[in-house]
Amino acid sequence: MPSHPLSVHNFRVYWIARFCATLAQMAMVIVIGWQVYDLARETMGIKEASFQLGLIGVAQFLPLLALSLFAGWVADHLDRRWIARASVALEAGCAITLAWLTWTDTISLPALFGIAALLGVARAFAGPALQALAPNLVPPALLPTAIALSSVSWQVGVVIGPALGGYLYAGADWLPYTVSGGLFLTSLLMLMLITPVARSAVRKARNPWLQMIEGLHYVRRNRLVLGAISLDLFAVLLGGATAMLPVYARDILQIGADGLGHLRAAPAIGAVVTAALFSWRPLRTEVGRKMLWAVAGFGLATVVFGFAGPIMTGMMGDDAVGSDWSPAVLLSLVALFALGAFDMVSVYVRQSLIQIYTPDDMRGRVGAVSTLFISGSNELGEAESGFLAALIGPVAAVVGGGIGAILVTGLWAKIFPELIHARTFDPPDSRGDDDSTAKSG
Numbered sequence: 001m002p003s004h005p006l007s008v009h010n011f012r013v014y015w016i017a018r019f020c021a022t023l024a025q026m027a028m029v030i031v032i033g034w035q036v037y038d039l040a041r042e043t044m045g046i047k048e049a050s051f052q053l054g055l056i057g058v059a060q061f062l063p064l065l066a067l068s069l070f071a072g073w074v075a076d077h078l079d080r081r082w083i084a085r086a087s088v089a090l091e092a093g094c095a096i097t098l099a100w101l102t103w104t105d106t107i108s109l110p111a112l113f114g115i116a117a118l119l120g121v122a123r124a125f126a127g128p129a130l131q132a133l134a135p136n137l138v139p140p141a142l143l144p145t146a147i148a149l150s151s152v153s154w155q156v157g158v159v160i161g162p163a164l165g166g167y168l169y170a171g172a173d174w175l176p177y178t179v180s181g182g183l184f185l186t187s188l189l190m191l192m193l194i195t196p197v198a199r200s201a202v203r204k205a206r207n208p209w210l211q212m213i214e215g216l217h218y219v220r221r222n223r224l225v226l227g228a229i230s231l232d233l234f235a236v237l238l239g240g241a242t243a244m245l246p247v248y249a250r251d252i253l254q255i256g257a258d259g260l261g262h263l264r265a266a267p268a269i270g271a272v273v274t275a276a277l278f279s280w281r282p283l284r285t286e287v288g289r290k291m292l293w294a295v296a297g298f299g300l301a302t303v304v305f306g307f308a309g310p311i312m313t314g315m316m317g318d319d320a321v322g323s324d325w326s327p328a329v330l331l332s333l334v335a336l337f338a339l340g341a342f343d344m345v346s347v348y349v350r351q352s353l354i355q356i357y358t359p360d361d362m363r364g365r366v367g368a369v370s371t372l373f374i375s376g377s378n379e380l381g382e383a384e385s386g387f388l389a390a391l392i393g394p395v396a397a398v399v400g401g402g403i404g405a406i407l408v409t410g411l412w413a414k415i416f417p418e419l420i421h422a423r424t425f426d427p428p429d430s431r432g433d434d435d436s437t438a439k440s441g
Helices: 009-041 046-077 080-103 109-137 140-171 175-192 208-221 223-238 241-252 256-280 287-320 327-356 360-392 394-415 417-421 435-440
Strands: none
Touching (some): 009 080, 009 109, 009 175, 009 241, 009 256, 046 080, 046 208, 046 360, 140 256, 140 327, 208 360, 223 287, 223 327, 223 394, 223 417, 256 327, 287 417, 327 360, 360 394
């Protein structure tokens, strides 16, 4: 019997595959956003170009909205390994295409929007398959640790990837796409090394559509899962400051593409430090309360970041901006570090609770709902930030979003007391809970 998930071959190569794929995805996301904004600013003002950032978020989200339920059903009925392999292969093709278009200086807004939509299709299928695959790779006794490690690989990739993309783009505009293509191919190779795995039998039904919407019904019935997923949806939807980083880097802090890498690195460092802390001292008690406090801290850090540049500029004049290490930039980096640390706590707790409280034969469909909500918070959060920035300006959009995230946290604590009552990560059965208790959280 293995003593740790990383001692299991299948889980070890899965962990590398998921980390590489997430790293590549997030590196591309920040560069696509920068290129869209940069191309738009050649002919548009700040507000109009910010609106284009909103549209690119919609372009990535619409395929997820259209395909998520079907993708979840597929993940529960077909070999999850091959679904993940096909999705990653499509993402590799998108990265290589963008690298070629940028290298040949033929990149355009229509090309960026089209490939962003294809990436949305790939993520619609990859998310449920990869989330549901992890618990199939280790013995039941190692499941909580495996889920935590899987969440850490995803979240660390989420926050490191954009920083990597920003720094690579500062070196050469085609470089981040080339590196992302290599990472996707590495991920594909690791996925090919996963041997066949056992999984729970899927209950047959005459109508596949009924099976697809079972994931929605399960999430609606399980208030702990519903509260955890929807909290992230609304908090990040409102507090999506990272969508405005190209605006802050170019026009508010005036630090360009190099500075954009610094801004994206700050939450990455915060998340990595937090993940390292969890690997040494994992959360064991009052996990629900800690998630709620972390989301509130995320909102507060967003407010501080939104105000940092304008306030410091008002106090110190132009000396506060224009340099990578000016006072306004330093305060912004501290706020973003805290934002990444709080977000890591929230994601770590949320993903662990969702996976542990979901039966294996439902993990694909519930994972699809979770992916839809997460993408709704990310892509629609970017769209909301872009559209709101076009209406009231980027600073007001970021600050207002952070305040909204704090308010949502307080409201969710009252609507979903199950979150407060979630004490540990122990599966319900291991605590002697009956089925009704597990369903109520």
